[in-house]
Amino acid sequence: MTKPLRGIGAASVLAVLALATAAGVARAQRGAAPPRAAAAAPSAYSGPRTPDRKPDLNGIWQSVGTAHWNLEAHSASEGVPAGFSVVEGGSIPYQPWALAKRNENYKNRLNDDPLRKCFMPGVPRATYLPFPFEITQTPNHIGIAYEFAHATRTIFLDGTAHLDDLDFWMGDARGKWDGDTLVVDTVSLGDKTWFDQAGNFHSDALKVVERFTPIDATHVSYEATIDDAKVFTRPWKISLVLYRRIEKNLELLDYECAEQVYEKLFKQKTGKS
Amino acid sequence: MKTSIGIAGLVLAVLAAPALARAQDGRGAVPGGRGGAPASYPPYTRPASAFVPPRTPDGQPDISGLYVAIPLPRGIETPLVPMAGRGPNRANSEFSYSINERPKLPEGAIARPVGVDPPDGKIPLTPEALARRKEIIANQEKVEYLDGRVLCLAPGIPRSTIPAPVVGYQIFQKPGYVVIFYEQNHLYRTIPIDGRPPLDPNIRKAMGVSRGHWEGNVLVVEVTNFTNNLSNNWVIGAVSATPGVPAESLTTGHGIPHSDQYRVTERYTPIDANTIHYEAKIEDPKVFTQPWTIAYYAFARAPKNYVPVEYACFEGNDKNLLLMTNTDITGIRVNVP
Numbered sequence: 001m002t003k004p005l006r007g008i009g010a011a012s013v014l015a016v017l018a019l020a021t022a023a024g025v026a027r028a029q030r031g032a033a034p035p036r037a038a039a040a041a042p043s044a045y046s047g048p049r050t051p052d053r054k055p056d057l058n059g060i061w062q063s064v065g066t067a068h069w070n071l072e073a074h075s076a077s078e079g080v081p082a083g084f085s086v087v088e089g090g091s092i093p094y095q096p097w098a099l100a101k102r103n104e105n106y107k108n109r110l111n112d113d114p115l116r117k118c119f120m121p122g123v124p125r126a127t128y129l130p131f132p133f134e135i136t137q138t139p140n141h142i143g144i145a146y147e148f149a150h151a152t153r154t155i156f157l158d159g160t161a162h163l164d165d166l167d168f169w170m171g172d173a174r175g176k177w178d179g180d181t182l183v184v185d186t187v188s189l190g191d192k193t194w195f196d197q198a199g200n201f202h203s204d205a206l207k208v209v210e211r212f213t214p215i216d217a218t219h220v221s222y223e224a225t226i227d228d229a230k231v232f233t234r235p236w237k238i239s240l241v242l243y244r245r246i247e248k249n250l251e252l253l254d255y256e257c258a259e260q261v262y263e264k265l266f267k268q269k270t271g272k273s
Numbered sequence: 274m275k276t277s278i279g280i281a282g283l284v285l286a287v288l289a290a291p292a293l294a295r296a297q298d299g300r301g302a303v304p305g306g307r308g309g310a311p312a313s314y315p316p317y318t319r320p321a322s323a324f325v326p327p328r329t330p331d332g333q334p335d336i337s338g339l340y341v342a343i344p345l346p347r348g349i350e351t352p353l354v355p356m357a358g359r360g361p362n363r364a365n366s367e368f369s370y371s372i373n374e375r376p377k378l379p380e381g382a383i384a385r386p387v388g389v390d391p392p393d394g395k396i397p398l399t400p401e402a403l404a405r406r407k408e409i410i411a412n413q414e415k416v417e418y419l420d421g422r423v424l425c426l427a428p429g430i431p432r433s434t435i436p437a438p439v440v441g442y443q444i445f446q447k448p449g450y451v452v453i454f455y456e457q458n459h460l461y462r463t464i465p466i467d468g469r470p471p472l473d474p475n476i477r478k479a480m481g482v483s484r485g486h487w488e489g490n491v492l493v494v495e496v497t498n499f500t501n502n503l504s505n506n507w508v509i510g511a512v513s514a515t516p517g518v519p520a521e522s523l524t525t526g527h528g529i530p531h532s533d534q535y536r537v538t539e540r541y542t543p544i545d546a547n548t549i550h551y552e553a554k555i556e557d558p559k560v561f562t563q564p565w566t567i568a569y570y571a572f573a574r575a576p577k578n579y580v581p582v583e584y585a586c587f588e589g590n591d592k593n594l595l596l597m598t599n600t601d602i603t604g605i606r607v608n609v610p
Contacts, residue, residue: 051330058447116606119588120459130610134463136445136452138337143445143454145461149587150427150480152459154443160580168583170459192588197609249469254478254500258425258587260607262503265600266417 047217105199118257122193317389342440376573409528425586427479429508
């Protein structure tokens with residue numbers, strides 16, 4: 001994973017600078033963005049920090065947008081607002097067979113989307129579902145609790161190695177800090193999750209590298225690089241903004257999707273008998 | 274083997290205090306305890322500990338880290354039911370640890386059944402609730418009656434803290450919060466300790482709504498607002514029914530109903546650097562004739578290199594339900610936002 005990370009590093013610093021400028025919190029920058037290898041890249045972040053001097057990501061966050069319906073640009077359709085593409089370059093670089101399969105998935109989405117069976121959403125989809133998630137940050141572990149189907153991830157920052165020979169719906173996540181950016185490397189995601197409701201999919205070769213770069217106390221630039229040589233012609237990247245939910249006394253509530261499956265089942269059964 | 278040393282130590286401790294008769298994990302349990310024996314256990318007193326945990330940067334007693342459950346008997350019954358025909362090492366059978374090592378009780382721990390109040394160890398069910406429980410136990414082959422944990426529903430409190438086949442816990446602490454991730458069915462609770470008001474009673478959660486505070490080194494959590502939309506949401510008990518155990522006894526999760534009034538007061542007491550004692554007082558005036566309490570040594574710090582893994586329960590459960598109740602859920606789809 002080192003190679004793609006290097007490439008992404010410089011690009012993301014540029015992206016952060018662009019965002020920072022847009023947000024009006026830009027610092028004076030001199031010259032080109034430094035390569036990732038340089039010690040502690042200059043950071044536009046001036047928000048709160050944890051006792052170990054990392055940006056404080058503790059709290060409840062949510063994405064706003066239409067990525068969970070379709071990562072790519074799309075017009076409105078029944079129940080689905082129109083949206084911009086969050087994919088760098090606009091469209092996902094599918095291999096021809098895979099594009100055909102995606103289109104098939106789209107046709108069958110009301111039946112085949114794993115989310116409609118209440119399965120865990122996988123990564124990165126969990127991040128941009130229209131549900132909040134809560135980050136709990138410690139020096140060695142970062143826990144993410146998702147409101148949808150009470151999915152969780154524990155991101156190990158303590159050098160724990162990836163596990164072998166097991167697949168997980170939410171993957172096997174290892175993280176590290178690159179300056180003020182939390183970089184999370186997730187593998188073993190299996191082949192059963194989708195990226196969105198439009199049928200965008202992957203194989204069991206999927207590897208995801210996410211970069212959480214805080215812009216200020218309430219905004220995080222989120223990028224996920226998708227690498228799956230069985231399905232795509234090259235790695236590709238999505239970019240979103242995560243918004244801190246700042247309502248007083250907010251807490252995650254329940255979206256116990258499986259309960260809804262059983263409610264339907266019991267209704268069907270009592271209807272019959 | 275470390276395991277055998279642990280067990281030997283436990284047996285010795287039990288032998289040294291014969292009146293206690295048996296260890297928390299049921300090993301050494303002798304038949305004949307049922308019916309009259311509870312009086313032979315000493316009255317329950319909260320464990321006193323001189324242990325002072327380190328402090329988190331924001332000044333909380335630091336209990337964070339990875340833990341595994343300390344095994345209880347097969348159920349949480351009082352009196353303990355002897356476990357006939359079980360081999361000496363049940364790790365990786367009904368207690369399937371990721372590690373083949375059994376956590377043990379702290380030194381000097383008083384081993385006793387977990388039902389501590391009322392002293393007869395029986396659940397003070399109202400006659401209606403008892404009848405309902407018997408009906409549920411008698412109908413476990415029907416999906417409408419099936420144990421919610423088998424359906425992969427969130428098992429609530431205190432059930433999530435009672436050892437089940439997947440028994441890892443991760444406790445996180447951050448300013449204003451204690452957060453618990455349960456390895457079982459990837460459950461979690463965020464426990465605010467900032468004194469915030471309760472939630473609107475119209476908001477219900479399967480794991481309840483938690484409000485915590487520290488009393489010295491003890492984390493006290495009030496849990497309310499539990500879901501009761503399905504008749505399968507049972508929040509008390511553990512694993513499966515033990516044949517022959519009366520319905521009033523503290524065993525299994527099968528069919529102990531709860532109402533919208535159900536509430537639990539939990540106490541997490543750090544005993545030493547490796548052990549947390551757990552107490553849960555359970556109240557529901559619509560279901561129980563009086564409040565009742567369970568208490569036991571619940572959490573042992575996980576061995577070094579313990580890695581919690583995802584326990585995806587619902588995702589593969591359709592085959593299980595087909596086998597157990599001849600119910601096919603594979604065709605059901607729900608709307609998602």
